[in-house]
Amino acid sequence: MSEHTPRQMQPTNRRRSGRLPRWMCLLLIALLPLAAAAQSPEEQKGLEISTEADQRDLGFGDSVASIEMILKNANGQTSTRELRLNTLEVPDEGDGDKILSVIQSPPDVRGTALLTYTHINEQDDQWLYLPALKRVKRISSANKSGPFLGSEFAYEDLASQEVAKYTHRYLRDEPCGELQCFVVERVPVYKDSGYTRQFTWIDHDEYRFWKVDFYDRKNDLLKTLTFSDYRQYLDQYWRALILDMHNHQTGKSTRLSYTDLRFRVGLTEADFTRNALRRSR
Amino acid sequence: MTPLGHRWLGAAWLVLVMTAMAAAQPSLSGFVALDVRGFPHRPSFPQQDTNQVLPSFLLQPEFYYDWPNGNNHLTVVPMARLDFSDDRRRRFDLREFNWLHAAPTWDVLVGIGKVFWGVTESRHLVDVINQTDLVEDSDGEEKLGQPMLRLALARDWGTLTFFVLPYFRQPTYPGGEGRLRPPLLVDTDSAQFESSMEEWHPDVAVRWSHALGDWDVAAGYFSGTSREPRLTLDIRDDGEPRLIPVYDQMDQASLELQWTVEAWLWKLEAITRWGNDDRFSAVVAGFEYTFFNLLGTTLDLGVLGEYLYDGRSASAPGTPFENDVFVGARLAFNDVGSTSILAGGIVDDKSGATFALIEASRRIGDRWTIELEARAFLNVPSTDLLYSVRKDDYVQLRLSRFF
Numbered sequence: 001m002s003e004h005t006p007r008q009m010q011p012t013n014r015r016r017s018g019r020l021p022r023w024m025c026l027l028l029i030a031l032l033p034l035a036a037a038a039q040s041p042e043e044q045k046g047l048e049i050s051t052e053a054d055q056r057d058l059g060f061g062d063s064v065a066s067i068e069m070i071l072k073n074a075n076g077q078t079s080t081r082e083l084r085l086n087t088l089e090v091p092d093e094g095d096g097d098k099i100l101s102v103i104q105s106p107p108d109v110r111g112t113a114l115l116t117y118t119h120i121n122e123q124d125d126q127w128l129y130l131p132a133l134k135r136v137k138r139i140s141s142a143n144k145s146g147p148f149l150g151s152e153f154a155y156e157d158l159a160s161q162e163v164a165k166y167t168h169r170y171l172r173d174e175p176c177g178e179l180q181c182f183v184v185e186r187v188p189v190y191k192d193s194g195y196t197r198q199f200t201w202i203d204h205d206e207y208r209f210w211k212v213d214f215y216d217r218k219n220d221l222l223k224t225l226t227f228s229d230y231r232q233y234l235d236q237y238w239r240a241l242i243l244d245m246h247n248h249q250t251g252k253s254t255r256l257s258y259t260d261l262r263f264r265v266g267l268t269e270a271d272f273t274r275n276a277l278r279r280s281r
Numbered sequence: 282m283t284p285l286g287h288r289w290l291g292a293a294w295l296v297l298v299m300t301a302m303a304a305a306q307p308s309l310s311g312f313v314a315l316d317v318r319g320f321p322h323r324p325s326f327p328q329q330d331t332n333q334v335l336p337s338f339l340l341q342p343e344f345y346y347d348w349p350n351g352n353n354h355l356t357v358v359p360m361a362r363l364d365f366s367d368d369r370r371r372r373f374d375l376r377e378f379n380w381l382h383a384a385p386t387w388d389v390l391v392g393i394g395k396v397f398w399g400v401t402e403s404r405h406l407v408d409v410i411n412q413t414d415l416v417e418d419s420d421g422e423e424k425l426g427q428p429m430l431r432l433a434l435a436r437d438w439g440t441l442t443f444f445v446l447p448y449f450r451q452p453t454y455p456g457g458e459g460r461l462r463p464p465l466l467v468d469t470d471s472a473q474f475e476s477s478m479e480e481w482h483p484d485v486a487v488r489w490s491h492a493l494g495d496w497d498v499a500a501g502y503f504s505g506t507s508r509e510p511r512l513t514l515d516i517r518d519d520g521e522p523r524l525i526p527v528y529d530q531m532d533q534a535s536l537e538l539q540w541t542v543e544a545w546l547w548k549l550e551a552i553t554r555w556g557n558d559d560r561f562s563a564v565v566a567g568f569e570y571t572f573f574n575l576l577g578t579t580l581d582l583g584v585l586g587e588y589l590y591d592g593r594s595a596s597a598p599g600t601p602f603e604n605d606v607f608v609g610a611r612l613a614f615n616d617v618g619s620t621s622i623l624a625g626g627i628v629d630d631k632s633g634a635t636f637a638l639i640e641a642s643r644r645i646g647d648r649w650t651i652e653l654e655a656r657a658f659l660n661v662p663s664t665d666l667l668y669s670v671r672k673d674d675y676v677q678l679r680l681s682r683f684f
Contacts (some may be wrong), residue, residue, distance in 0.1 A: 023481045024421075039510075065603075070619055072615070079617050079647060080647060104549070105646060105647065106644060106647045107310060107647070107683035107684065108312070108644055108648075108650050108681070108683050109619070110310060110683075121543075123543065125492070125495075127492075128502070133397050133422065134395045134396060135397040135399075137400070138400075138492070138497045138539050138541050138546070139541070139546070140541060140544045140545070140546060140570070140571055141545065142543050142544040142573060143544075143571075143573040143581065144573075145573075145574050146574050146579060146581060146615050147579050147615045149615075149619075150615060150616050150617040150618070150619060159502070183480075192573070194574070217577070230595040245666065248632055267383060270385035270386050270435065271385070272494065273435050273440070274390070274490070275433055275435040276435070279354075279381065279383055279388060281345070
C-alpha cells in the first residue's frame with residue numbers, strides 16, 4: 001500500500017510544451033501597442049524576449065534523453081539518480097507535450113514511470129506506474145514547489161516553462177560570460193508556485209537561458225540555476241546538457257546532466273498511452 | 282490438458298526460451314532482504330512457534346532479456362523465501378516468466394505474469410487475475426505468478442485486454458507452526474473444485490479501460506475458478522480436524538472509476554459476482570486528498586478515507602469487510618532517502634473490530650532500504666474472520682539490498 005514516487009519528471013528547461021498558441025502570440029504582439037497604457041515598455045520588451053526564446057524551440061518533433069542527477073548535500077555527500085525521458089511535441093496548438101519518464105536508478109525505484117500530458121489552461125494529466133505492483137495509478141498534478149526525487153529541482157523548475165505562466169519585465173543588458181544577456185524578471189502567475197519572482201539571463205545571439213535566480217515566498221534569494229555545455233541539435237535547437245541548481249539557504253546542490261539526447265527518433269502518440277506506460281522500463 | 286500434454290508444452294516453452302535468451306541482451310536486477318518479525322503476544326494455537334522474534338530471508342532477482350529490435354522481451358522473476366519456523370514459508374515461486382511482444386497499438390504476453398486491476402487502497406476488490414500470496418503478506422498485495430495469455434489492444438476508445446488463464450493456483454496458507462493462520466490447517470492437497478477439470482479449467486477475462494479528461498474508467502469481466510475458496514470443516518481418518526478449500530466456478534463483472542481534480546482523488550470499485558447459486562455485490566469507495574508542501578516544508582501529507590461494503594451471504598467465501606471504514610494518512614518527506622510513512626486502520630462498522638497498520642520506509646545510500654511494517658488486530662469478536670489471528674499483531678523490520 002505504501003508508495004512514494006515523484007509525480008512529475010520533466011527535467012528539461014526552456015521546454016516548449018504548453019506554450020501560448022502561435023495565433024495568441026501574434027495577437028498579443030498585435031495588441032501590445034494597445035496595452036501600452038497598462039504595460040510599461042519594460043514589460044513589453046520582457047514579454048518579447050521571453051516569447052522569442054520560446055518560439056525558437058518550436059517544431060522539434062520528439063526526443064529521447066538519458067539524464068543523470070547528482071545530489072550533493074552541504075557536507076559534500078552525493079547521491080545519484082538516473083532517468084530516461086521521452087518527449088512528444090503535440091502539434092495541436094492548444095495543448096502541451098506528452099512526456100514519459102522512467103527511473104533507472106536508484107534500483108529500489110527502478111522502472112517506476114510517469115506519463116504526463118501537459119496542458120496550458122488546465123492541470124496536467126499524470127499516471128504513475130509502480131512496477132512491483134504492476135499498477136498504473138492516476139495521480140494529482142497539483143504539486144508544484146515540492147522537490148523532485150529529493151533534489152534541489154522543484155517540479156515547477158523542470159516542468160514546461162511556457163510564456164503564459166509568468167508576467168515578464170525587462171530590466172537591463174549585462175555581460176554573461178563572453179556573451180551579452182538580457183536580464184528579465186518574471187513573476188509566476190500560476191497557482192501554488194513556491195516563488196515570488198525569478199531573474200533570468202537570456203543571451204542576445206540565440207536567446208538561450210544562462211542563469212535563473214529564484215526568490216522564495218519571503219522574497220529571499222533561494223536558488224540559482226546555471227546552464228552550460230550548450231549544443232545545437234538539428235541545426236536549430238540549442239540545449240544545455242548541464243544544469244546546476246544551487247540552494248543558497250541550505251548549501252545543497254544538484255547537477256543535472258544529459259548523457260544522451262536524440263531528436264526525431266520516430267516516437268508517436270502510441271508510445272505515450274497508459275498501455276505503453278505499463279510496459280515501459 | 283493432460284499432465285503429459287502439460288509436460289510437452291513446458292519443454293517446448295523451455296526450448297523457446299533458451300533459444301531466445303541466447304539471442305537477447307540480458308540484464309539482472311532485484312533484491313535480497315532480511316525480515317525480522319516480532320510478535321508481542323503468545324500464539325493462539327498450541328502448534329504455533331512460540332518464539333517471539335522470527336527472522337526470515339527473501340531473494341527476488343529479475344532477469345530481463347531484450348531483443349535487439351526492442352519489440353520482444355523476456356522477464357524471469359523467481360522468488361525464494363527462507364523461513365525458520367513455518368515450513369510453508371520455505372519455498373520458491375516464479376512471480377514472472379513471460380515473453381512480451383509489443384507493437385505500437387497492441388501487445389501480447391505469454392507465460393507466467395502479474396496483472397493489477399483497481400484504484401482503491403484498502404481493499405483490492407476487482408483485482409481478480411492473480412492469486413493472493415497470503416504467507417508473504419496478510420494485506421493481500423503480494424501475488425502469485427499466474428499462467429496467462431494476454432492480448433492488449435490500445436485504441437482511441439481505450440485499451441481492451443483479453444486474458445486466457447489456463448491454470449489456477451490456490452492461495453498460500455501458513456502451516457501449523459506459522460502465525461497469521463486460520464484456526465485449523467488448510468489442506469490444499471485435498472482441495473475440491475466445482476469444475477471436473479479442477480486447476481486446469483480455462484478461466485477467461487476481459488477488461489476495457491479508458492481515460493476521459495479527469496476521469497479514469499475501467500470495466501472488467503471474469504469467468505472461471507473463484508480465487509477465494511469456501512473453507513469447509515472436515516475430520517481426517519486419524520480424527521484430526523482440518524479445513525478443505527472448495528473452489529466454485531464464478532462470473533464477476535467489475536467497475537473502476539477515479540475522478541482526479543486538483544489534489545483530490547475520488548475512487549470507486551464495484552463488483553457483482555454470481556456462482557454457486559448465489560449472487561452478491563460489493564463496493565469500495567473513497568478519496569485521497571494531499572496537502573502538498575505541508576506548512577511551507579517539503580512534506581506532503583495525504584489523507585485517505587474509504588468505505589467498504591460486501592453483500593455476500595454466509596454460504597459464500599468469508600470476508601472481514603462486510604461493512605467497514607478505512608481511514609489513513611500518508612506522509613512523504615521528499616528527501617534524498619524518499620522517506621515515507623503510511624498509517625491507517627480498517628474498522629468494522631458493527632463490531633468495532635480494527636485492522637491497524639503502519640508502513641514506513643527509507644533508502645540508505647543508493648542500494649539499501651529499510652522498511653518497518655506493523656500490523657495489529659484490535660477488538661476482534663469471535664464471530665469475525667480475523668478472530669484466529671487476533672494474537673498475531675506484529676512488527677516487521679526489513680533490510681533490503683538492491684542490485
